[in-house]
Amino acid sequence: MNSVSSVADTAAGPVSTGPVARVGGNPFRFLTTLRPGDILAIAPFILFALLFLVMPTLGLVVGAFQDANGNFTFDNILQLGGPQIVASFWISIRVSAASAVLGALIGLAIAMAIIRGRLPEFIRSSVMTFSGVASNFAGIPLAFAFLATLGRLGLVTVLFKTLFGFDLTRSFNILSFWGLTVTYLYFQIPLMILIIAPAIDGLKKEWSEAAATLGATRFQFWRHVGFPVLWPNLLGTLSLLFANAFGAIATAYALTGSSLNIVPILLYAQIRGDVLHNPGLGAALALGMIVITALANVIYLVVRTRAERWLK
Amino acid sequence: MKQGKLWSWVIFILGALYFLVPLYATFDFSLHIRRDHLSFDAYANVLNDPRFQAAFSYSLIIGAAAIVVGLLLVVPAAYYVRLRAPHLRPIIEFITLLPLIIPAIILVFGYIRMYNTSSLIPLLGTNFGSDVLLTLAYVALALPYMYRAVDTGLRTIDVQTLTEAANILGANQATIIARVIFPNIIVAVLSGAFLTLAIVIGEFTIASLLNRQVFGVYMQNVGANRAYEPSALAVISFVITWGAMGMIQLLARFAPKTARLD
Amino acid sequence: MAEEFLRIDKLVKSFGGIPVVKGVDLGFNKGEFVSLLGPSGCGKTTILRMIAGFERPDSGRIVVEGNDIAHLQPNQRKIGMVFQAYALFPNMNVAENVGFGLKIAGMPRPQREARVEEMLKLIGLSGYDKRFPFELSGGQQQRVALARALAPSPRMLLLDEPLSALDAKIRVSLREQIREIQRELGITTVFVTHDQEEALSISDRIVVLNAGSVEQFGQPFEIYNRPQTKFVATFVGQLNTLNATVANAGQKTVTVGGATVTIPSLPATLRDGEAVALTMRPEAVSLADGATRDIVLDGKVAEVHFLGSVIRLKVDLGDNAISLDTFNDQRTPPPPHGAPVRIGIASSDVLVLGN
Ligand SMILES: Nc1ncnc2c1ncn2[C@@H]1O[C@H](COP(=O)(O)OP(=O)(O)OP(=O)(O)O)[C@@H](O)[C@H]1O
Ligand SMILES: [Mg+2]
Numbered sequence: 060m061n062s063v064s065s066v067a068d069t070a071a072g073p074v075s076t077g078p079v080a081r082v083g084g085n086p087f088r089f090l091t092t093l094r095p096g097d098i099l100a101i102a103p104f105i106l107f108a109l110l111f112l113v114m115p116t117l118g119l120v121v122g123a124f125q126d127a128n129g130n131f132t133f134d135n136i137l138q139l140g141g142p143q144i145v146a147s148f149w150i151s152i153r154v155s156a157a158s159a160v161l162g163a164l165i166g167l168a169i170a171m172a173i174i175r176g177r178l179p180e181f182i183r184s185s186v187m188t189f190s191g192v193a194s195n196f197a198g199i200p201l202a203f204a205f206l207a208t209l210g211r212l213g214l215v216t217v218l219f220k221t222l223f224g225f226d227l228t229r230s231f232n233i234l235s236f237w238g239l240t241v242t243y244l245y246f247q248i249p250l251m252i253l254i255i256a257p258a259i260d261g262l263k264k265e266w267s268e269a270a271a272t273l274g275a276t277r278f279q280f281w282r283h284v285g286f287p288v289l290w291p292n293l294l295g296t297l298s299l300l301f302a303n304a305f306g307a308i309a310t311a312y313a314l315t316g317s318s319l320n321i322v323p324i325l326l327y328a329q330i331r332g333d334v335l336h337n338p339g340l341g342a343a344l345a346l347g348m349i350v351i352t353a354l355a356n357v358i359y360l361v362v363r364t365r366a367e368r369w370l371k
Numbered sequence: 372m373k374q375g376k377l378w379s380w381v382i383f384i385l386g387a388l389y390f391l392v393p394l395y396a397t398f399d400f401s402l403h404i405r406r407d408h409l410s411f412d413a414y415a416n417v418l419n420d421p422r423f424q425a426a427f428s429y430s431l432i433i434g435a436a437a438i439v440v441g442l443l444l445v446v447p448a449a450y451y452v453r454l455r456a457p458h459l460r461p462i463i464e465f466i467t468l469l470p471l472i473i474p475a476i477i478l479v480f481g482y483i484r485m486y487n488t489s490s491l492i493p494l495l496g497t498n499f500g501s502d503v504l505l506t507l508a509y510v511a512l513a514l515p516y517m518y519r520a521v522d523t524g525l526r527t528i529d530v531q532t533l534t535e536a537a538n539i540l541g542a543n544q545a546t547i548i549a550r551v552i553f554p555n556i557i558v559a560v561l562s563g564a565f566l567t568l569a570i571v572i573g574e575f576t577i578a579s580l581l582n583r584q585v586f587g588v589y590m591q592n593v594g595a596n597r598a599y600e601p602s603a604l605a606v607i608s609f610v611i612t613w614g615a616m617g618m619i620q621l622l623a624r625f626a627p628k629t630a631r632l633d
Numbered sequence: 634m635a636e637e638f639l640r641i642d643k644l645v646k647s648f649g650g651i652p653v654v655k656g657v658d659l660g661f662n663k664g665e666f667v668s669l670l671g672p673s674g675c676g677k678t679t680i681l682r683m684i685a686g687f688e689r690p691d692s693g694r695i696v697v698e699g700n701d702i703a704h705l706q707p708n709q710r711k712i713g714m715v716f717q718a719y720a721l722f723p724n725m726n727v728a729e730n731v732g733f734g735l736k737i738a739g740m741p742r743p744q745r746e747a748r749v750e751e752m753l754k755l756i757g758l759s760g761y762d763k764r765f766p767f768e769l770s771g772g773q774q775q776r777v778a779l780a781r782a783l784a785p786s787p788r789m790l791l792l793d794e795p796l797s798a799l800d801a802k803i804r805v806s807l808r809e810q811i812r813e814i815q816r817e818l819g820i821t822t823v824f825v826t827h828d829q830e831e832a833l834s835i836s837d838r839i840v841v842l843n844a845g846s847v848e849q850f851g852q853p854f855e856i857y858n859r860p861q862t863k864f865v866a867t868f869v870g871q872l873n874t875l876n877a878t879v880a881n882a883g884q885k886t887v888t889v890g891g892a893t894v895t896i897p898s899l900p901a902t903l904r905d906g907e908a909v910a911l912t913m914r915p916e917a918v919s920l921a922d923g924a925t926r927d928i929v930l931d932g933k934v935a936e937v938h939f940l941g942s943v944i945r946l947k948v949d950l951g952d953n954a955i956s957l958d959t960f961n962d963q964r965t966p967p968p969p970h971g972a973p974v975r976i977g978i979a980s981s982d983v984l985v986l987g988n
Contacts, residue, residue: 103447176382
């Protein structure tokens with residue numbers, strides 16, 4: 060799965076700022092001053108990117124517009140409108156959106172609590188360290204952990220039954236939309252904490268003090284200054300979390316098998332055994348995923364660059 | 372004011388519960404394989420399983436190979452972009468971001484179409500070819516983190532000055548990278564390596580679709596067929612992730628303290 | 634003295650058991666411009682923050698217009714504040730920043746806009762209302778911050794080293810502008826700085842602080858010319874020291890450079906034969922023809938610093954060295970390095986400082 064995990068520090072740094080904002084000038088100027096050593100340094104990298112990132116993806120994009128004989132067609136794209144695929148996209152979008160929104164809100168609350176809540180310093184550093192680990196703890200083992208917690212024999216389920224005589228599985232099924240969402244939160248919340256913590260740190264103490272001397276209450280400060288300043292970051296991180304969940308498959312696969320047909324699982328089944336009986340449709344499905352995650356990431360990058368302009 | 376602090380504690384404790392209960396539950400569950408008493412038998416079953424040993428060592432080997440290949444690709448490129456062609460930076464950085472934008476399942480789908488037995492480069496035709504493809508796929512997955520770690524390392528040292536000093540002493544470019552730059556960024560490089568390991572060790576999607584028996588695929592198999600062993604595996608995975616991230620934290624203490632001007 | 638606008642009584646504050654403000658007593662008049670001057674870490678910011686309400690005093694009172702303000706939150710105190718790092722709200726343009734306090738106070742939009750316009754005119758930034766902070770220079774940002782603090786008509790203005798992030802030229806012009814605006818509005822102002830020249834040039838009165846205590850409180854002229862402690866004398870301006878011996882404490886005479894002179898400011902507590910340090914400002918020393926001066930000493934020119942309108946000479950007197958300032962004279966070049974010179978000091982300019 061595509062664990063975006065430690066973009067956390069990426070996010071604060073230059074990796075995330077550049078591409079959208081600063082592609083300018085003449086990038087080919089370097090050709091005129093190239094030395095043999097330079098080519099050796101950069102050629103393998105570029106070649107790798109072409110062969111293992113760009114071309115495989117482009118191949119899928121092209122494949123989405125080809126029929127079995129390689130002729131151009133819109134048919135595959137049109138078939139994305141079929142009920143099974145639409146349902147897949149719908150459940151995927153719902154899970155990704157729910158886990159992104161909840162992850163962002165809860166992550167923000169925790170980040171605020173540990174940074175601005177006057178908790179002991181060691182709590183903050185422990186939470187940050189733990190977030191680094193938890194945001195990387197995804198995929199198959201995460202599914203196992205939640206089965207052991209909220210599954211039919213899970214600790215919490217059993218506790219509820221023995222302590223309150225309450226059967227949790229009646230109202231909550233770990234193999235459902237909410238089950239998957241709650242599980243995804245385990246890496247979404249820490250990711251949010253890692254990304255938003257520097258932004259909260261960036262809120263200067265003087266801003267709230269200046270607001271106070273101007274008569275503002277704490278609430279008014281957050282409403283007019285704190286929240287608006289954080290807003291681009293929140294929005295950007297939200298899209299990042301969305302993309303993160305949307306591309307994830309291993310957790311869902313291990314948790315629900317194929318009972319919850321999110322897009323990546325459908326695509327997985329298609330790659331394994333052409334369950335859609337149309338290879339071109341598989342490529343179209345992939346194209347759909349690419350478009351959605353790319354959109355989310357572009358939003359993230361654009362919003363982020365704007366936010367950084369402010370906070371200079 | 373007091374109330375704010377109370378709220379912080381409430382939020383923190385609720386959060387801690389959400390994150391710690393599953394860990395405890397998993398550990399607890401993994402000890403219950405015997406009906407009458409607690410035991411570590413689930414762990415013994417896993418660790419003694421030859422398929423576990425094979426899958427885990429295979430994952431480690433592929434992970435190590437991915438780290439080496441990744442470093443060979445990233446270090447010269449990052450160094451070159453910093454020193455000789457800063458104007459290329461946006462392009463290179465965009466490339467390093469691609470694996471975050473393209474989900475792993477898309478990548479592997481593309482690979483299967485591009486490198487199948489009937490293609491120009493039929494990597495998937497042989498076992499070794501598949502191993503190579505898996506390694507390169509993992510290089511791609513880890514690229515954003517690897518590049519970022521190395522680039523940070525390069526930034527903290529004064530690449531320009533070091534290179535000029537080495538040039539004056541008559542060293543050529545390769546020697547500069549191997550003898551001067553590399554030792555200086557070894558800490559950053561190791562962080563990148565551990566991060567790669569953390570990402571790659573439990574990977575499932577790509578390996579499964581390339582039919583490689585890695586640790587992640589083994590875990591999935593066990594999960595489908597056993598009751599208690601999966602929990603033991605989850606605990607083992609968590610410990611590994613924690614170990615890798617812990618190493619990174621530890622390394623950060625040794626990192627040069629200069630220029631943390633992100 | 635008229636009724637005091639701000640009264641600070643036995644103010645005490647410590648951080649983690651370390652006393653930072655040690656019983657400060659001060660009274661400021663309405664409309665006065667007072668500087669808190671002192672070295673880094675002496676507690677200036679802490680005092681200011683206690684007035685603003687961001688720190689709670691351990692003990693002591695802060696009284697504004699007769700009312701103890703201890704129970705008031707910072708947002709109830711009606712005190713404007715300007716910070717060293719500008720602290721403009723980054724998400725608001727200039728007009729929104731300046732209008733923020735008015736908006737919070739619930740002023741209707743038309744009046745608010747008029748007031749913002751008026752404030753921008755006051756700080757000379759009319760037409761900048763749509764700019765964002767990151768589009769302004771440091772000096773401009775600080776002027777906006779000033780306008781923002783003044784817009785809601787606070788009863789007092791606090792400035793914490795508002796100029797120290799700016800470069801030297803702007804520093805001087807902005808401090809004059811601040812003083813001008815302050816005069817125009819007649820607002821009681823407390824200005825924190827560690828720059829003595831800044832404090833001397835714009836203040837009505839100066840509080841010199843050292844290690845959490847007030848060393849001296851007075852007008853710039855007094856502070857400079859009649860420093861009451863050695864700390865004030867050395868911290869504010871340059872000071873020369875001449876080593877002398879008390880000849881006759883009762884008659885206030887000392888021996889210096891072989892001559893016996895009367896020093897009117899000699900404390901009566903000294904004993905005959907005791908060593909004493911005579912101090913004086915460089916401008917109180919002149920290249921003299923003996924007759925007009927009480928203390929006359931011979932030496933050699935050790936250094937010549939030509940500063941433009943003023944020439945500072947360092948004169949080596951054997952066991953003493955002294956700096957003296959003379960005005961530039963277009964017709965006479967300064968004495969060359971190593972030239973023998975005779976210097977003179979009026980004994981009434983000499984200060985004898987206890988510790
Ligand atoms: N919140 C705090 N916690 C602990 N110590 C503090 C705190 N605020 C200030 N201090 C200490 O109190 C002392 C006085 O600080 P203060 O900021 O008032 O000095 P200052 O005179 O404004 O100095 P500067 O010119 O450097 O701004 C310093 O030693 C500082 O370290
Ligand atoms: Mg200060």
